[in-house]
Amino acid sequence: MKVQLILFDWGGTLVSVASQPEALYRGACAVAEILLGRRDEAIILDLARQATRAESTAAADPTLREVDLGTLLSDWATGHGVSLRDGQMAEAIETVGAHWLKAGLEPFPGVVEAVGELRAADYRIGLVSNVFIPAGFCRRELARQGLADLLNFAIFSSEVGYRKPSPIIYEAALAKAFPNGRPADLSRVLFVGDSPTCDVMAPAALGMRTALVASPPGTWPESDLVAARPDLYLDNVAELPGRLRTCDFG
Numbered sequence: 644m645k646v647q648l649i650l651f652d653w654g655g656t657l658v659s660v661a662s663q664p665e666a667l668y669r670g671a672c673a674v675a676e677i678l679l680g681r682r683d684e685a686i687i688l689d690l691a692r693q694a695t696r697a698e699s700t701a702a703a704d705p706t707l708r709e710v711d712l713g714t715l716l717s718d719w720a721t722g723h724g725v726s727l728r729d730g731q732m733a734e735a736i737e738t739v740g741a742h743w744l745k746a747g748l749e750p751f752p753g754v755v756e757a758v759g760e761l762r763a764a765d766y767r768i769g770l771v772s773n774v775f776i777p778a779g780f781c782r783r784e785l786a787r788q789g790l791a792d793l794l795n796f797a798i799f800s801s802e803v804g805y806r807k808p809s810p811i812i813y814e815a816a817l818a819k820a821f822p823n824g825r826p827a828d829l830s831r832v833l834f835v836g837d838s839p840t841c842d843v844m845a846p847a848a849l850g851m852r853t854a855l856v857a858s859p860p861g862t863w864p865e866s867d868l869v870a871a872r873p874d875l876y877l878d879n880v881a882e883l884p885g886r887l888r889t890c891d892f893g
C-alpha cells in the first residue's frame with residue numbers, strides 16, 4: 644500500500660539543533676536588557692535555566708501543554724521585581740525569535756534534496772514540531788533552510804498549544820492534511836523522526852507507519868529505543884526516497 648502523506652519531525656530529524664542553546668543564550672542577554680535594563684550574568688543564566696525547566700515540565704505534564712513564551716518571560720521578569728511597561732513583552736518576544744533565527748539550524752546533508760525528491764514523486768509532505776518559539780519565526784527559518792516550499796504545511800506546538808506526544812498536535816496535522824475529514828485507517832501516513840516516543844510510539848498508536856532516524860548515543864533513553872518498533876530505521880532522511888522505492892508500503 645503506497646504512502647500518501649509523510650509527516651516529518653524537524654529538529655534532530657531534518658536539521659541539526661546543536662547551535663540552538665547558544666542562540667537562546669544570546670537572546671536571553673538581549674531580553675535582560677529590554678526587560679530589566681541591565682545585563683547580569685546570573686539573571687541571564689536564570690532565564691536560560693527557567694526556559695529549560697519549563698520545557699522539561701511541559702514534556703512531563705500529563706496534558707502536554709506547550710510552554711507559552713510570553714508567560715515564561717513575564718514570570719521571569721516578575722521574579723526579579725520588574726513590572727513590564729507597554730510594548731516591552733512584544734519587543735522581548737521579537738528579540739528571542741530574532742536571535743533564535745540566527746541559531747544556524749542547518750539541514751543534515753542530503754535532506755533538502757531528499758524532501759524535494761519526495762515532493763516531486765507526489766507525496767504530500769508535512770512537518771510536526773515541538774518548539775515554543777512563535778510559529779512565524781519557525782516559518783521564516785524553514786524558508787531560510789530551503790524547506791518551506793517543499794512542504795504542504797507545517798504544524799508547531801507553539802501555535803497548537805500542545806506538544807508531541809499529545810494526540811492533539813497529531814490530529815491538528817491530520818486535519819490540515821485531510822481538510823475533508825481524515826481517514827479512519829492511517830496506514831498510508833508515514834511519520835519520520837528521531838524521537839522513539841514522539842515520532843514512533845505515539846504516531847504508531849494512532850495507526851501511522853513510522854520511520855526512526857538515528858540519533859547520537861545517549862540522546863534518548865535506551866528503554867524508549869527498545870520499546871519503539873518503527874517500520875523503518877534510517878541513518879539519515881536522505882535515505883528515505885530510496886527506501887520507499889523498495890519497501891512494501893512505499
